[in-house]
Amino acid sequence: MVKSLRSGNVYPASANVILYTGWPQVRDYDGRTHSSDLTAFGDDYGIKLVKISLSTNAGEVRRDAQSILQAAATTEALMSKSLLLKRRRKLIFEVIPIVYAPNLDGPRIDDGEVEFADSESELFRLLKTSDQSLDPAQRDEVQAIIEGAKALGQLADADDDDELHPIARAYRDLEAIIYNFDASQRSVALTGIQGPQRIRGLAGTGKTVILAMKAALAHIENPNAKILITYYTRSLRDIIERLITRFHRHFAEVDPNWENVHVRHSWGRSNVPGVYRDTCIREGIAFRNFGDVKTKRDPFGSVCRELVEAHPPAPFYDVILVDEGQDFPDSFYQMCFFLAKGPRDQKQIIWAYDELQNVFDVKVREPEQLFGDDRDGAPRISLARSLPPGTDTNDFVLQRAYRNQREILVLAHAMGFGVYKAPVQMLENAKHWEDVGYDVIAGPFTTGSVNVVERPLVNSPSTLATPADVGLIDIRAADDFGSEVEMAAHEIQRFIDGGLHPHEILVVSLDDKAARSYFSALSKTLAACDIPCNNIINDPYSEPPFRLDGKVTLSTVYRAKGNEAAVVIVLGADAAVLETRTGRNKLFVAFTRTKGWLRIFGVRSRTFAALEAEVAKARAKSPRIEFTMPDMTNLNTIQRGLEEKHARIIEARRRMDRMKDELSLSDDDIASLFTEE
Structure with missing residues (x-):
């Protein structure tokens, strides 16, 4: 492949x-x-x-x-x-x-x-x-x-009406751009390597889609192989199964055999399959649920560590794919190592993560740390050691973010780092900014230096032609809780009147304590307008579909991770704690769920006023981010984690993309240059 x-x-x-x-x-x-x-x-x-x-x-x-x-x-x-x-x-x-x-x-x-x-x-x-x-x-x-990119087009809703409202027309045109692989995504999705692989990229770069395609292709190549694709956010199961089904139907014209393709939550519950739960059943040991270990500092990490240390599981899967890898403890990766068949350098373990999307304050970890040491003292997984001869890399970086509008992604980064107030986290250096798709305009990136980065359009190519009277971003303060709910309901009605479907709208509460109150009040208000809701936090003990046709989705940040919508309405933004990494990351995750429009609401307060000021400053400077480099010893540094050879490859690709864009060259023009040489 x-x-x-x-x-x-x-x-x-x-x-x-x-x-x-x-x-x-x-x-x-x-x-x-x-x-x-x-x-x-x-x-x-x-x-x-x-x-x-x-x-x-x-x-x-x-x-x-x-x-x-x-x-x-x-x-x-x-x-x-x-x-x-x-x-x-x-x-x-x-x-x-x-x-x-x-x-x-x-x-x-x-x-x-x-x-x-x-x-x-x-x-x-x-x-x-x-x-x-x-x-x-x-x-x-x-x-x-x-x-196989054609299969993705089936995710969009078909509209035959030539007289679409400008809002609906703008969104349908946008989806035609989003649901199409670029060269980097195609290369990662279609490249088969015998051994471990790492895929990293920002929100919206296609990591989940690529993993689903890899699962479908592996199933077609060997229908009898046992394939696992696992994730952290429970609401992801539905979208992953739909993606695998679409890819498999596209190439094989039949549905996958779910007896051999397992889409599993990492933990599971007593009545819900999961990687840890299934492993306990196969090994004949007692399954421990959250209630058993909720007093532990790292509940899931503790149960996985207990299993690995006391009873390393037998190999079971031919291919293991891990989505949302940034959220998993080391011990979960170590459990996956034992579950994967084959010698350590040929184990088909593929994990994807976004180092800027972790809402649990966990630092990026290299494979040597994730998987631990083998019995001979050597790392169980080493990307450099397992790289097959003649293969360029098994550590892929996706720079182009298709999901988010450029202005929203730049805003999300500025808010996530806190660059226009007091930074709470920062990328390691200039090269790391380039890894995530920015051009470095100025600055040595040393403590106290003023630095400028800019996100080029080539790395955020999805452009929404929003009507002039419908702003891409809107942030507004309400006088009280009831007024905030009314503002949200009004925006939802406006977009539905504009031709969007209710299930293309996502409401995210940043106030965890008030989330149920927000959603209860909003559901009642919308019900009066005959707009039903899918409140996915109603049942915390199951894995409900994140999207139900004809219903507006109501979710917390934690359930929204990995999902997306045409419109995202953020409620309770005044509850975001701007002085903490967790608070900043919640803003980042909420903002980057939208493919189109973003609405930010909260009750008028000092915190919300500070948030409004930061948003205004970030938008004024977009698509650039300007900041003074903080003292990294006092911050959570998001480590770059690229080996030198891989870093050079990423840099070469970035420069080639830039040259192609500036000189209007095609991939074939570039290929012909190498051929002539």
Whole structure:
């Protein structure tokens, strides 16, 4: 499942061609998996799927021919679902299966359905056969189908009304941008590495989507493998299962086998599956719930540590994917290490995290700390040690944030760090700012220095064309609790009147103590307007779906993590403790849940006035953030944690993206430069 670089060896340097190895993978009606060893797709060449058959036996070569024919037939069927790629009910280009069999004894095979090549020159001739030229929109459509991004478009609600309200039209246009992989996301999602991987990125960079796609692809590749995808926020289960289902249906045209694909909360409950609970059952030991250990400083960490130290579990999963990795204790990672099959450097453990989204004040930890030491004293997991020969990296950084509008993301960072008041946390250095998608404009980043960073549009490319009378961000103080609830209800009604669906609106309470009161009052107010609500904190002992069609979602920050909505309305913002990292992070998480509009409400107070002043200053300086570097010894420093080689790769990618943007170059232009060299 490795996506290759563009080729300059077979095709002319000017050719717009992408090569894939081991891709696509498809499933036939009998459940067998078929894949192409090499797939070439280009504007003027159609799609060529190549199976490399090194056998000398004609029967084995014919079996390979049937396999690549099945892969081609399924690929053609996928393409045929798009009206953009059809003319007179037929595809406008060909999907051609090719078998490369250089060692075949006996006469050349010619069955009329599959092209056969017995030499490199013949293979190159077939690959270079021209076909119908595609325009940019058709090319993007083909690429989205091949790589699975097309499945994401199904997450959006379909609207056939050409006379949409400007609010609804702006949001539908935005979703078309969000639900499309960029080159970095595609590379991470489609790259298969035998061994551990780490994926990091800001909120909205696609980490959950990538993990779900990896789970679906691993299931297609080996339907009998046991695959685990786990998470911290209980409300994430529904969206993860929906994503895996969409990807799996896209490529295999059937639903996943949930007996082998486990979407599990990390802990679980006595009546709800979870990684820890399931492990206890398999190992025949007593399961401990929160009530048993609630007096412990780290309840979940303590039960995982107790299990690992007293009874290391037996290997069970072929692939383990961990979302929201920043929230888990070390002992949970160590439990996952034992649950994963294979030698330590080949264990398929893939974890993703956002070091800026932790609401539990836990520092970023390197793999050596997360997984601990093995019996020989060496780290159980070392990314550098396990990097396969010839592989660039197994430590991926996603810089482009598609979920949030640039102004909102810059605001969220400024508020999360506290740069316009008294910083409570800070990135390690200038390079770390670049890692998360900013350009360094000025400053040495030493204690007391004045520094300026700017978020370029290329790293926040999703732009919402909001109507002139509908501000992207609004912050307002209410006179009292009741007035604040009325303000929220008015905004919800406004967006629904503008064509948004109730389930595209999320209300987040920053005041944990008053959350139930807020949601009870708001639910009653909205019910009078025939707008139902999905209050996900009503039942704290289950994993309710975060989104229910036709209902406004009401959530705390902790339940909202990992989820998103077109509109986010923050209630109780006056309860945010601006002097603490936890208070700042709650603001950051709440703000970055929105794909579109942000509303911030609170009761008039000194705290809320301070919050308003910071928001105003941050917006005035956006897309830049200006700050004086604090004394890092007095702060929580968010560590960069990149090994030097990986850091150089990230820097090279950042500079290439910048050069492409400034010179209006395509990926193929860049590829041709390397080819010519």
